[in-house]
Amino acid sequence: MAKGGGLFNLSKFDVVVVGAGPSGSTAAYLLAKAGFKVLLLERGRGAGSKLLWGGKAYAEPLRKVWPELDKEAPIHRWVTKERISIVWGERALTLEYKLGRKVAFTSPLPELAGWMAKKAESAGALLLDEVPVDEIVVKEGRAVGVRSGNDFVSADVVIDAEGANRILLEKLGLADRPSPYDMALGVKEVLSLDPRLIEERFGLERDEGLSWLILGDITAGIPGGGFVYTMRETIGIGLVLNIGHAAVAAEKGILRDHVSRLVEGLRTHPYFRNYWREADVIEYGGRMTIEGGLRFVPKRLYSNGLLVVGDAAGMLVNTGYTIRGVDTAVTSARLAAEAIIEARDRGGFTEENLRAYEEKVRESYIYRDLVEHSGIAEIFDDPFFFSKVPSLATRAASKLFEADYGEPSLLEAIKRSAEEEEISLLRLMLKVGRVVRRI
Numbered sequence: 001m002a003k004g005g006g007l008f009n010l011s012k013f014d015v016v017v018v019g020a021g022p023s024g025s026t027a028a029y030l031l032a033k034a035g036f037k038v039l040l041l042e043r044g045r046g047a048g049s050k051l052l053w054g055g056k057a058y059a060e061p062l063r064k065v066w067p068e069l070d071k072e073a074p075i076h077r078w079v080t081k082e083r084i085s086i087v088w089g090e091r092a093l094t095l096e097y098k099l100g101r102k103v104a105f106t107s108p109l110p111e112l113a114g115w116m117a118k119k120a121e122s123a124g125a126l127l128l129d130e131v132p133v134d135e136i137v138v139k140e141g142r143a144v145g146v147r148s149g150n151d152f153v154s155a156d157v158v159i160d161a162e163g164a165n166r167i168l169l170e171k172l173g174l175a176d177r178p179s180p181y182d183m184a185l186g187v188k189e190v191l192s193l194d195p196r197l198i199e200e201r202f203g204l205e206r207d208e209g210l211s212w213l214i215l216g217d218i219t220a221g222i223p224g225g226g227f228v229y230t231m232r233e234t235i236g237i238g239l240v241l242n243i244g245h246a247a248v249a250a251e252k253g254i255l256r257d258h259v260s261r262l263v264e265g266l267r268t269h270p271y272f273r274n275y276w277r278e279a280d281v282i283e284y285g286g287r288m289t290i291e292g293g294l295r296f297v298p299k300r301l302y303s304n305g306l307l308v309v310g311d312a313a314g315m316l317v318n319t320g321y322t323i324r325g326v327d328t329a330v331t332s333a334r335l336a337a338e339a340i341i342e343a344r345d346r347g348g349f350t351e352e353n354l355r356a357y358e359e360k361v362r363e364s365y366i367y368r369d370l371v372e373h374s375g376i377a378e379i380f381d382d383p384f385f386f387s388k389v390p391s392l393a394t395r396a397a398s399k400l401f402e403a404d405y406g407e408p409s410l411l412e413a414i415k416r417s418a419e420e421e422e423i424s425l426l427r428l429m430l431k432v433g434r435v436v437r438r439i
């Protein structure tokens, strides 16, 4: 990997890609492979170094770009167990699903994105790290290159792959400042543990992994949730909290501590702590992610000489039970690369020729899923689902499993719990109906 600085010494490129995350490296890889002269710029030290995520990538969309994925990529464990828990106080209600085939894998994102960037370099792209791009330069209505400090590098096409915090796109006026309700903050700890203990405690075979979603008072009732992912010899645990609702909770005094305290609460929670007993916290960090679904997608994903891919383009699907940001980033970048190759064959990177990218995205599974799950943003807007529902669900379970005598029917348990929580059964049914329709 070459070091940045003195960009003006570089000759002109066919394509400059801003950001060496999954989307940027995918675009750089495919375009370098197709014979374009590609420059990939990353502000962090090394590709992927600034990245943090939960931990699970869906494999099939990645195999479309790298058929060698299963053999070569830094796959830590294939997810064979999906768990969802609702916790309230010390009570917990858990649903587990055992998968029948290899759909998704766990991997630390810096490793996975680092591998993708290496692929781009070996295909011929030039990767420069520690180069923060300050501006996508537009002249006479056309993107002509990028500026970093006093350096300028020109290109026929610029690909904006800067991620969810899309400052460059906002500067260009192509995206609005997002509402804090459309963004979430993820905070994570990485715990180191002997792989055999990971397998023993989570009931996994070697190379098998677990993905665990947690709802309830671990987020202090703030819309969001917790996650646990098992890597080869580490466990990633963390929380994702809606920023708008977290700010309101802080104002009201509901959220009194730093969010990292809530992650500590998850780590030390009696229901969870034995899974990682004796583990060491070896890393922690935070990063923003998208929660607005379709609301976060800019009006256009292309303009003269410019394409927007990955998180910057709002290509993240949050279904409520899983986050798909990496496979969608890779797919959008693949579609952008296809559109650029076609535009070259049609004689230029005009707006007219690059429009095909947006059409491809609209026809893809990403757009279909964004539309299908568009109602999920509405669920995230309603704290009811993150306080009353988990509290009621665990209360009802306690009536079933902790009854001293005369165990009630399920319906009776729900009715009595709803009364105690002062929620009308009709309101509850309407709300639950909405979740079922939206998810």
Ligand SMILES: Cc1cc2nc3c(=O)[nH]c(=O)nc-3n(C[C@H](O)[C@H](O)[C@H](O)COP(=O)(O)OP(=O)(O)OC[C@H]3O[C@@H](n4cnc5c(N)ncnc54)[C@H](O)[C@@H]3O)c2cc1C
Binding pocket: 018, 019, 020, 021, 022, 023, 024, 041, 042, 043, 044, 047, 048, 049, 050, 051, 052, 053, 054, 055, 056, 057, 058, 109, 131, 132, 133, 134, 161, 162, 163, 164, 168, 185, 186, 187, 239, 240, 287, 288, 289, 309, 310, 311, 312, 316, 323, 324, 325, 326, 327, 329
């Ligand atoms: C807490 C959390 C949990 C998540 N869990 C999952 C999960 O389990 N599964 C999943 O599929 N997705 C998950 N995601 C989402 C996923 O990480 C993103 O959707 C994905 O990384 C997007 O890829 P990208 O390349 O578009 O953007 P990014 O990964 O954000 O990469 C952008 C890159 O651009 C660089 N950059 C930014 N600005 C500049 C600039 N001006 N100049 C130069 N470089 C710049 C950044 O340093 C970064 O390397 C999660 C996200 C978070 C925050």
